[in-house]
Amino acid sequence: xxxxxxSGKGGTGKTTVATNLAVSIESGVxxxxxxVEEPNSHLFIKPSIEGTRIITTPVPEVNKQKCTLCGKxxxxxxxxxxxxxxxxxxxxxEMCHSCGGCMEVCPEQAITETKRELGVIENGHRxxxxxxxxxxxxxxxxxxxxxxxxxxxxxxDMLTIIDAPPGTSCPVIASMKNADFILLVTEPTPFGLNDxxxxxxxxxxxxxxxxxxxxxxxxxxxxxxxxxxxEKLPILMEIPxxxxxxxxxxxxxxxVELYPEWKEKFRDMYNRIEESLQI
Amino acid sequence: xxxxxxxSGKGGTGKTSLVAALASLAENKVVCDTDVDAADLxxxxxxxxxxxxxxxxGHKAIIDRNRCTECGLCRDLCRWDAISTDFVVDDLECEGCGVCYYFCPEQAISFPLNTxxxxxxxxxxxxxxxxARLGIAEENSGKLVTLVRQEGKKIAEEKGIDLxxxxxxxxxxxxxxxxxxxxxxxxxxxxPTVSGKHDMERVVELSNFFKxxxxxxxxxxxxxxxxxxxxxxxxxxxxxxxxxRIPFDQTFTRAMVQGKTIxxxxxxxxxCDAVTELWKKLSVALxxx
Numbered sequence: 001x002x003x004x005x006x007s008g009k010g011g012t013g014k015t016t017v018a019t020n021l022a023v024s025i026e027s028g029v030x031x032x033x034x035x036v037e038e039p040n041s042h043l044f045i046k047p048s049i050e051g052t053r054i055i056t057t058p059v060p061e062v063n064k065q066k067c068t069l070c071g072k073x074x075x076x077x078x079x080x081x082x083x084x085x086x087x088x089x090x091x092x093x094e095m096c097h098s099c100g101g102c103m104e105v106c107p108e109q110a111i112t113e114t115k116r117e118l119g120v121i122e123n124g125h126r127x128x129x130x131x132x133x134x135x136x137x138x139x140x141x142x143x144x145x146x147x148x149x150x151x152x153x154x155x156x157d158m159l160t161i162i163d164a165p166p167g168t169s170c171p172v173i174a175s176m177k178n179a180d181f182i183l184l185v186t187e188p189t190p191f192g193l194n195d196x197x198x199x200x201x202x203x204x205x206x207x208x209x210x211x212x213x214x215x216x217x218x219x220x221x222x223x224x225x226x227x228x229x230x231e232k233l234p235i236l237m238e239i240p241x242x243x244x245x246x247x248x249x250x251x252x253x254x255x256v257e258l259y260p261e262w263k264e265k266f267r268d269m270y271n272r273i274e275e276s277l278q279i
Numbered sequence: 280x281x282x283x284x285x286x287s288g289k290g291g292t293g294k295t296s297l298v299a300a301l302a303s304l305a306e307n308k309v310v311c312d313t314d315v316d317a318a319d320l321x322x323x324x325x326x327x328x329x330x331x332x333x334x335x336x337g338h339k340a341i342i343d344r345n346r347c348t349e350c351g352l353c354r355d356l357c358r359w360d361a362i363s364t365d366f367v368v369d370d371l372e373c374e375g376c377g378v379c380y381y382f383c384p385e386q387a388i389s390f391p392l393n394t395x396x397x398x399x400x401x402x403x404x405x406x407x408x409x410x411a412r413l414g415i416a417e418e419n420s421g422k423l424v425t426l427v428r429q430e431g432k433k434i435a436e437e438k439g440i441d442l443x444x445x446x447x448x449x450x451x452x453x454x455x456x457x458x459x460x461x462x463x464x465x466x467x468x469x470x471p472t473v474s475g476k477h478d479m480e481r482v483v484e485l486s487n488f489f490k491x492x493x494x495x496x497x498x499x500x501x502x503x504x505x506x507x508x509x510x511x512x513x514x515x516x517x518x519x520x521x522x523x524r525i526p527f528d529q530t531f532t533r534a535m536v537q538g539k540t541i542x543x544x545x546x547x548x549x550x551c552d553a554v555t556e557l558w559k560k561l562s563v564a565l566x567x568x
Contacts, residue, residue: 008317010449011291015474037450038288038481040474078338078377099358099376138484141421141453166290166449167316170418173371190535191295191319198317201415205371219529221536243502246527250503252473 002160003273004179006203008195010166012185013215013239016249018163019044020256022129024266030158033133034175035165036119036146043252047124047131055134055149056115059093060102066110073102073111094141118146123153130158144174151175159270168198176202181273182210183236188220193227200231211273216241234276236269280435281463281565282428282443284313286486288478290449292470293498296531296541297554298446299323302405303542304558308442310403311431312410313424313458315396320446323538326401326408334396334411334426336419337375340368346387353379353388371416396423400430407434421457424448428458442565451485459486463568465493466522466561467514471500471507479510483517492568494520496557499527520564523557525550 005018015033019041022031033041060073060082071084081096082089093116103111119136134150136143143165151174154160164175176182182203186196196212203210212228217238228235239245239255248258256263285294295312298320302310312320340361342353347366354362357379361372368379380390395418398411409431413420431443445462448454459465465486469479479495486493495514500507511521526549534544541551 009291009319010287010317011289011470037452037455038290038474038478040289040477043473043477076377076381078375097374097376099374099378100356101376101378101381104356104378105381136452138451138481139456139488141456143450143452168415169316169413169420170416171450171452172316173416177371189532190322190538194319194322195317198415205416219532246502250470250472250475250506 001274001277002154002162002179003181003183004162004164004176005183005185006164006172006176006199007166007185008168008199009187009192012187012192013213014185015040015044015163016215016255017183017185017213018161020254020262021266021270022161023254024256024263025159025270027128028158029161030130030132030153030155031161031163032150032153033163034147034150035163036134036136036143036150037165039133039135041163042131042133044254045126045129045131047126049122049124051123053121055118055121055146057098057118057145058100058113059096059098059116060091060111061114062089062091063110063112064089066108068108070107072105072107076101076105121150143171147171147174168202172202173206176206176208179208180277182208183213184210185213185215186224187216188214188222188224190223192220193224196224196227200233209277211236213237213239215239236272237265280432280441280443281568282445283464283466283565284445284447284458284462285466285468286447286455286458286482287449287468288451288482289470289475292468292475293531294468295319295446296535297468297498298444299540300542300554301444301558303540304555305442305444305562307440308406308444309431309435309440310405310408311427311443311445312408313427313445313454314448315411315413315420315423315427315454316448318410318412321410323535323540324403324405324408325538326399326403326410328399328401330400332398333394334398334423335392335394336422337393337395338377338390339370339373339375339393340377340379341389341391342366342368343387343389346385348385350384352382352384356382395419398423398427398430400434407438409434421453424454424457451481455485459489459491462491464565465491467493467495467519469495469497469510471497471503471510473506476506476510480513483514483519487517493518494522494561494564496523496525498525500524501526522560522564523553525553525557
């Protein structure tokens with residue numbers, strides 16, 4: 001089963017929920033941190049890292065001897081990653097989406113593929129919990145290709161928990177697609193509600209069942225709850241604001257380790273998600 | 280004309296709340312909201328739309344099943360597996376590269392321009408604001424960010440306004456890179472947590488890579504003063520100007536609930552004092568750039 005933890009708004013508590021949930025389930029769990037721009041799960045899970053892979057994407061390299069400057073590569077390229085100017089051809093690897101079109105279209109077969117580094121993937125364990133995260137190279141614009149690589153570590157025989165990035169566009173879709181359930185973590189404020197609606201919109205486009213966690217539940221106003229009721233979105237957990245939890249979070253400590261009664265609450269939430277999917 | 284771009288690395292550190300407060304304090308400015316994925320600034324700014332435009336960027340492939348002979352060349356060429364076995368293009372997977380469209384022997388594939396959002400030029404009680412909304416699940420957020428900023432600059436030029444304050448997106452990817460390019464100065468709003476520190480280090484590296492004068496402000500600093508200190512030290516070592524600290528104050532949330540900036544809601548609050556102090560230093564720093 002794959003549960004993706006998303007939000008819309010940043011800072012609502014996705015990583016808090018993902019890490020605490022992962023650690024509350026005894027075995028058969030893997031945590032994939034797909035917030036490759038700013039991965040944080042490892043700061044709480046503190047896994048021992050067993051493997052590191054550099055992940056690259058193919059980008060064009062032009063053999064200037066063979067190139068006749070016909071410009072067909074520039075014509076096909078939608079991303080301005082290859083251009084013909086005066087008597088030379090220039091590539092802009094940072095712009096390349098790796099579609100292979102230029103290589104395919106070149107009548108002289110003058111284009112081969114070299115690589116652009118997307119980032120790294122690290123994997124490891126914390127006891128029985130399997131941990132994987134991606135870290136985007138700083139300066140790399142595109143996160144979905146690296147997110148997809150992290151998701152390749154999904155094992156069908158395990159519970160896969162995905163920590164998604166904030167937002168509602170392509171990185172989040174890459175983190176939510178094909179999940180069995182999406183857990184939306186929100187805060188009961190106007191910003192939280194606004195972004196939650198966008199996130200629910202994305203979830204509905206994907207056609208995946210979802211539920212909510214309301215974090216800092218005793219702050220803000222009641223509009224998020226009203227929205228949840230109107231949209232028939234189950235509220236699976238509420239975490240009240242407590243300064244001591246915020247301070248513990250600031251130190252990289254997990255709620256379930258400091259306050260063990262929360263372990264059962266997270267486990268319970270998982271059981272309810274599992275049940276709801278079996279119906 | 281100077282543009283201050285406010286980013287954070289980590290989401291939820293208080294960029295938008297702070298930009299709203301600065302909008303209250305700064306006299307003559309244009310405000311841009313470039314968090315196009317999940318724009319929130321309008322909830323406080325309460326803009327009146329003057330101009331609404333479609334944002335068109337990129338293309339999507341559509342297969343005409345009547346012309347398609349199911350030769351399968353498109354499926355072979357597509358690097359995103361976006362074309363199903365019954366020759367339907369999955370919109371969400373389609374990267375808009377045009378390779379299938381280019382090579383289809385039957386010319387059975389059309390490649391229309393994609394409308395993927397809207398952008399707005401509005402008025403508000405704080406002056407002009409340019410904002411946008413990227414369609415849910417869409418790509419090309421970087422291009423929309425660039426467009427918002429360009430429109431902001433146009434307005435600033437037209438009206439003889441010297442300052443643009445840009446609310447940036449979280450992360451370090453394409454929307455953030457698009458928000459930073461050509462900025463006069465960057466303000467990184469951070470929180471004193473292990474996550475906040477980790478993410479700050481990455482976003483400062485990005486900002487320094489672009490060689491943009493960078494300032495930092497630790498929000499909610501009293502949740503962990505030691506970490507706040509360590510982050511400021513890190514910043515200083517990397518040439519970041521520490522411009523202020525804001526205490527954790529639920530007045531921010533209460534103000535947001537009322538659709539007000541913290542300055543409007545409670546100018547006696549500790550947070551408002553801190554923001555006012557920050558603005559004084561910030562305006563001097565911007566003037567001296």
